[in-house]
Amino acid sequence: MAADAAPAWPAMTIAQANEMLAQPGTPLAVAEGEINGVTMRYYPEAPPTLRFLVEASQAHGERTFLVYENERVTFNAHWRAVSHFAHVLKSEFNVQKGDRVAIIMRNYPQWPVAFFAALSIGAIATPMNSWWTGEELEYGLQNAGVKVAVVDPQIFERMREHMSGLSDLEAVIIARETEEERNNPRVHNFESFMGEPNSWADLENKGLPEIDLGPDDDATIMYTSGTTGKPKGALATHRAVISNFLNSMTCQARMFLRRGEQPPEPDPNEQRATLLSIPFFHATGSFAVLIPTLLRGDKIVSMYKWDAGKALPIIEAEKISTIGGVPAIAWQVLEHPDRDKYDLSSILAVSYGGAPSAPELVATIKKRFPEAMPGNGWGMTETCATATLNIGEDYVHRPTSAGAPPKAVELKVVSPDGDTLPPGEVGELWCKSPANCKGYWNRPDATAETFKDGWVVTGDLARLDEDGFLFLVDRAKDMLIRGGENIYCIEVENALYDHPAVMDASVVGIPHKVLGEEVGAVVQLKPGKSVTQDELRAHVASQLAAFKVPVEIKFQDEPLPRNANGKILKPALREQFAPRS
Known part of the structure; x- marks a missing residue:
């Protein structure tokens, strides 16, 4: 191999990189001990509060630090x-x-x-x-x-x-x-x-x-999105909130080790800037963006309301380096008809989570912004945001994965009987981490259901591969059952996303007198693109079994309805479909 040739990728396994970063005495060291009565891994070198x-x-x-219109702080x-x-x-x-x-x-x-x-x-x-x-x-x-x-x-x-x-x-x-x-x-x-x-x-x-x-004093109550039922207040400690960004830092440093490189030292002369498209009241906005930005000395630029067209001149003027939020926001910037009128070369990262993303999105980001690093991850309010992160080459090689956890985070996939399933099998995802919340405020019943001996019972259906990479399948409660056959909405949504005309998509159940449910979909197309319902159904049928193909597809020009946390409001979409018989 030539002296200047890039090393073979990956230079080390996920487990090897995690172990190297977790060595005692380092900023990302991982130890095991008892936290709030539960034995778990944690970050002993973490800032205390x-x-x-x-x-x-x-x-x-x-x-x-903060920019909002003509206000600069x-x-x-x-x-x-x-x-x-x-x-x-x-x-x-x-x-x-x-x-x-x-x-x-x-x-x-x-x-x-x-x-x-x-x-x-x-x-x-x-x-x-x-x-x-x-x-x-x-x-x-x-x-x-x-x-x-x-x-x-x-x-x-x-x-x-x-x-x-x-x-x-x-x-x-x-x-x-x-x-x-x-x-x-x-x-x-x-x-x-x-x-x-x-x-x-x-x-x-x-x-x-x-x-x-101290580290284990209560810090925040962050309310769940409440797409069904009353929102629950997830109570987190100072340690939990701080562990969130250490999870992210570990995954980011691991990317360099996987390349065969040493993680770079922070450049005191460099200041990155994030265009914040999600609310501060969301765990991602406050825990995964605001607090790490305060720590690093970076900049946050806020808008009164997200608008991709208005975001473009802001990206140019403020030299924004990070955009994202949910996949739809990334698509809106990438596909905006005015995109080429502005200098967007400052963008170095396009990160998102909170919703399924099409594998095509990764390739599109690399095409539009060759220097930008795409990133996706998984977390929830109850895990104080980031538990896994998939960035760089790992994301390019596994575009449908939400990433592998750092050493401090333990994941397992559990069967309905409570047994831990082997790699490759689908079950309910459980997560154990120093970033997990303590429970729900004034809700002992809900706390007992979700928080079990340090584990968060997530309600997500998922599988893990042999290397520990997480693949989300669906929300357990949102899975469709058609004539006794389980249909994972994310699988159908990914097939829809795979069509070059589709920008955003959501799959919902249509009540059926005999089958229980059939598959319906609501789709937003990219600007200037067109496709018929029959063409899109045929595209899905080329990838999935016939019973998974939407029987009806609704098209709309405006973005799909989302709550402030970026989750699609499926009840509102279901109202567009009449029951079938």
């Missing part, structure tokens, strides 16, 4: 705002360790300030869905027993008529308020304490109030 990370962020100084300004608001919560509203502080607003710069201020004084930061109705907000605030809520004006308007039923809620602090007076002693104005984001650099550097805080 999220407060520690906030204090450390001062080192990034005058780098820009440096790390120094953010630190001053967090420390200032921490004192406000403590002195003005008597927030104590363990009190719940809700953050409910769009991705404004005030969101991270309220989030990190609450965490830094030992309160339990409780993000809530900014898409919720007034009734849903009342449920969440009651369920968590929230003491202080930091909201934007739109959220307050939805909350207003429900205030009388929220006896635990002592104060509502409205950010970006236009009205001076609310005539309610419980309602306050964020800017009266803090000023506007562009002035935060002028705030006094107060430092954080003293508090005794």
Whole structure:
């Protein structure tokens, strides 16, 4: 082999790379011990608390941290705002360790300030869905027993008529308020304490109030998406949230070892920028993006509402290096008719999760952005986001996989009888990790069903291959049963995605008098592309058994309906189909 030739790939197995990264004394070392009464693997060198990370962020100084329209907040300004608001919560509203502080607003710069201020004084930061109705907000605030809520004006308007039923809620602090007076002693104005984001650099550097805080203290309550039933509040510790980004860092470093390279040292002169298309209140937005960005000294750019056409000039102007969220967002940028009008050469990573993605997406990313690294992963609210990550050559070679876990994460596939299944067999996925939540807030029944001796029972149907790579098959509850035959929706969706005209697709069950269910699909086509229902059915039939082919396909021009967490709202799609007989 020539001296300058690339080494054969992979240079080492997943297990070998995991072991090398987990050596004692290294930043990603893995040990085994007892955490909250459960024996598990964990990261002994991890930062102790999220407060520690906030204090450390001062080192990034005058780098820009947050950008929203004409508002730009440096790390120094953010630190001053967090420390200032921490004192406000403590002195003005008597927030104590363990009190719940809700953050409910769009991705404004005030969101991270309220989030990190609450965490830094030992309160339990409780993000809530900014898409919720007034009734849903009342449920969440009651369920968590929230003491202080930091909201934007739109959220307050939805909350207003429900205030009388929220006896635990002592104060509502409205950010970006236009009205001076609310005539309610419980309602306050964020800017009266803090000023506007562009002035935060002028705030006094107060430092954080003293508090005794440890890795296994409660940190966050993050609500599940609640596509069925009431949302559940997943309670996580500081250790769990921090372990999430160490999981990701291990998978990223492992990619270089698999190439035969050493992971690069961080370049102090390089600052990456993420165009955030998902909400901060989602585990991915806060745990997998916001917190690692604070740690690395990178930049987050937010939009009022995601729009691929409006995103293109932002990517050029802000030199965005990372885009993504869910696969549909990646497709919208890749296929936008104005894409070639802008310089998008700064993009180095296109990452996504939360929904099935077509294998073609990987090839399209490499074609459009040769320098960009595609990435996909798996995680859930209950695992504090990232449990596996599939990037680089591993993703190119296994485009239908969600990646292999780092050493600290254990996965197993379980049969209905509770037996662990061998590689290749489909069953329910269980996950054990230091990033797992403790349980559901005030829901002992649901906690007992989902959290078992350190394992999260995910409800996902999956298989693992011989190397430990995870392949998601479907949600156990969303699987279709046609005449006694199991049909995994993701399998049909992948066949639809494989057609070059399809940008987004979702498979749902159509009630059938005799068969129970038949397969229906709703599809959004790429701009300028066309295909008939018969042509698309024939395409699926060329890959799958006849009983898996959709009997009816609906086409729509607008994106498929999703909740704020990026999950497709299948109940809304099912309404488009009439029962069959």
